[in-house]
Amino acid sequence: MAEPVVVTPGEDVVEVRGLRKSFDGVPVLEGVDLSVRRGETMAIIGSSGCGKSTVLRHLIGAYRPDAGSVWVLGTEMASAPDEEMDKVRVRFGTLFQTGALYNSMSVGENVALPLREHTQLDEKIIGIIVKMKLELVGLRGFEHLKPSQVSGGMAKRVGLARAIVLDPEILFYDEPTTGLDPITAGVINKLIMDLSKKLGVTSVVVTQDMNCAFTVADRVAMLFRGKVQTVDTPDAVRRSADPVVRQFVRGEPDGPIPLQRSSRDYAEDLLGSAVRGGGRPRPGS
Amino acid sequence: MLRVSLARVGASGRSFLRILGGSSLLLVDAFYWGVVAPLRGRGRPRRELIYAQMVSVGVRSIPIIVLVNFFVGMILAISMASLLQQLGMVSKVANVVGVAVTRELAPLMTAIISSGFVGAAMAAELGTMTVSEEVLALEASAVNPIRFLVVPRLMAVIVMLPALTVLANYSGLFGGYIVGVKLLGIGPDRYLKLTQQVINPVDIGRGLIKAVAFGTIITLVACYQGLSVKGGAEGVGRATTRSVVISIVAIIIANLFFTTLFYYTMKVPI
Numbered sequence: 001m002a003e004p005v006v007v008t009p010g011e012d013v014v015e016v017r018g019l020r021k022s023f024d025g026v027p028v029l030e031g032v033d034l035s036v037r038r039g040e041t042m043a044i045i046g047s048s049g050c051g052k053s054t055v056l057r058h059l060i061g062a063y064r065p066d067a068g069s070v071w072v073l074g075t076e077m078a079s080a081p082d083e084e085m086d087k088v089r090v091r092f093g094t095l096f097q098t099g100a101l102y103n104s105m106s107v108g109e110n111v112a113l114p115l116r117e118h119t120q121l122d123e124k125i126i127g128i129i130v131k132m133k134l135e136l137v138g139l140r141g142f143e144h145l146k147p148s149q150v151s152g153g154m155a156k157r158v159g160l161a162r163a164i165v166l167d168p169e170i171l172f173y174d175e176p177t178t179g180l181d182p183i184t185a186g187v188i189n190k191l192i193m194d195l196s197k198k199l200g201v202t203s204v205v206v207t208q209d210m211n212c213a214f215t216v217a218d219r220v221a222m223l224f225r226g227k228v229q230t231v232d233t234p235d236a237v238r239r240s241a242d243p244v245v246r247q248f249v250r251g252e253p254d255g256p257i258p259l260q261r262s263s264r265d266y267a268e269d270l271l272g273s274a275v276r277g278g279g280r281p282r283p284g285s
Numbered sequence: 286m287l288r289v290s291l292a293r294v295g296a297s298g299r300s301f302l303r304i305l306g307g308s309s310l311l312l313v314d315a316f317y318w319g320v321v322a323p324l325r326g327r328g329r330p331r332r333e334l335i336y337a338q339m340v341s342v343g344v345r346s347i348p349i350i351v352l353v354n355f356f357v358g359m360i361l362a363i364s365m366a367s368l369l370q371q372l373g374m375v376s377k378v379a380n381v382v383g384v385a386v387t388r389e390l391a392p393l394m395t396a397i398i399s400s401g402f403v404g405a406a407m408a409a410e411l412g413t414m415t416v417s418e419e420v421l422a423l424e425a426s427a428v429n430p431i432r433f434l435v436v437p438r439l440m441a442v443i444v445m446l447p448a449l450t451v452l453a454n455y456s457g458l459f460g461g462y463i464v465g466v467k468l469l470g471i472g473p474d475r476y477l478k479l480t481q482q483v484i485n486p487v488d489i490g491r492g493l494i495k496a497v498a499f500g501t502i503i504t505l506v507a508c509y510q511g512l513s514v515k516g517g518a519e520g521v522g523r524a525t526t527r528s529v530v531i532s533i534v535a536i537i538i539a540n541l542f543f544t545t546l547f548y549y550t551m552k553v554p555i
Contacts (some may be wrong), residue, residue, distance in 0.1 A: 251525045
């Protein structure tokens with residue numbers, strides 16, 4: 001057993017060691033090691049399906065690892081009882097891929113929810129804080145709209161306002177710019193940088209958008225085959241000689257990162273189905 | 286062929302048991318977050334959430350509950366009429382309707398309608414929330430989804446289903462009354478008097494106990510199905526259907542259990 005990590009300013013607030021996780025026998029993470037220092041912005045990049053979001057879900061305590069340990073703000077998330085984990089969870093905020101706004105509540109109620117749940121504040125004060133947080137993301141005055149009435153980019157900004165409403169020490173972002181138009185993506189990138197500068201929060205940004213990663217990050221970690229391939233500054237990653245990193249950063253179709261995921265031989269697959277009379281693909285094949 | 290179908294029956298029986306097992310575990314969690322945790326000062330359920338659920342569970346179901354039970358009362362009276370006419374005691378229609386509605390039909394029909402009306406909506410809503418990461422977002426912000434989503438629904442249903450059953454009692458009895466008085470020619474005063482004689486407060490109470498149990502079944506099965514959805518919109522659809530089917534089966538089985546239990550423990554003469 002590893003000793004508890006004592007977190008002091010300037011040291012690691014997120015520490016992942018030997019993290020392994022499989023789903024239905026398929027290994028997704030095969031020993032991820034990663035540490036994030038206080039105040040920095042770390043981007044985790046990698047092709048889709050490589051396990052970036054899985055790492056993030058371990059950080060917020062949604063998944064329990066098969067092996068390894070995940071330390072967030074000095075608490076081991078893998079073995080912490082629910083009460084301990086909740087104490088850590090109120091100290092970080094999470095922005096989900098689609099915003100994950102609660103559909104039955106208005107924008108204002110969404111942002112107010114963590115305050116209503118975790119503080120004893122007066123409704124009047126809650127209203128003021130909600131306005132301030134919405135102002136930060138440029139959406140003050142939209143409190144009364146329902147999530148179904150706002151666009152995807154706005155939903156993400158509301159989600160961000162909700163994530164920062166308790167003044168978190170860490171912010172986790174899951175694909176903050178994916179699916180947004182370039183201008184909205186730029187706005188989100190700027191927000192991420194502003195929050196890290198103005199509020200001094202530590203940020204972990206999971207993304208496959210190179211522009212986002214290189215714009216916001218102090219350090220970039222690339223995930224490949226269930227492990228961290230490299231961790232370095234954006235400039236170093238951009239100039240990396242590692243063929244895997246180079247292929248991904250430049251978006252080249254050919255290289256060590258395979259597009260193919262089929263395990264069966266192509267010719268055999270085609271001929272086999274021809275022999276069977278071209279039947280439907282069998283589940284699990 | 287037979288073996289294949291037997292295996293299928295076995296498999297669906299197993300999944301039925303698994304879902305009931307999961308729902309029972311959910312009951313333990315809901316009891317903790319609804320009763321134990323507030324007593325220990327670990328966050329009490331928010332009242333406005335419960336009220337909102339009470340409106341959507343109870344108030345919106347009133348028209349359909351009244352309508353269906355009214356017709357069930359009529360059907361019961363008409364179908365008993367010819368038999369009782371042969372025996373020359375057509376006025377006993379009032380007794381039959383009175384007993385059958387208050388003991389069995391009103392609680393059962395109310396629960397079955399609610400499993401389609403309320404349970405399906407719950408499974409679909411929670412399922413969609415699960416798929417769109419809303420439940421994950423609740424967890425990530427240290428808000429327990431059982432406390433926030435399941436407990437208010439359970440409390441609302443436990444209050445509202447007995448209330449709806451009372452309404453169903455009146456509607457069913459009124460359906461029987463209309464048939465008895467208008468079709469079978471029983472005098473209105475006589476019909477009412479016979480009904481008053483036959484209806485027992487104990488019967489009504491037993492119906493309400495059943496309503497609480499049925500409501501618990503509907504909510505837990507629906508919430509369990511909703512929270513364990515996998516696989517997008519298709520999964521939500523599957524969970525919704527399954528939640529209705531399973532809660533109806535479980536309600537019928539529970540009804541048999543209660544009726545048997547009451548028969549042996551709280552005997553009431555007709």
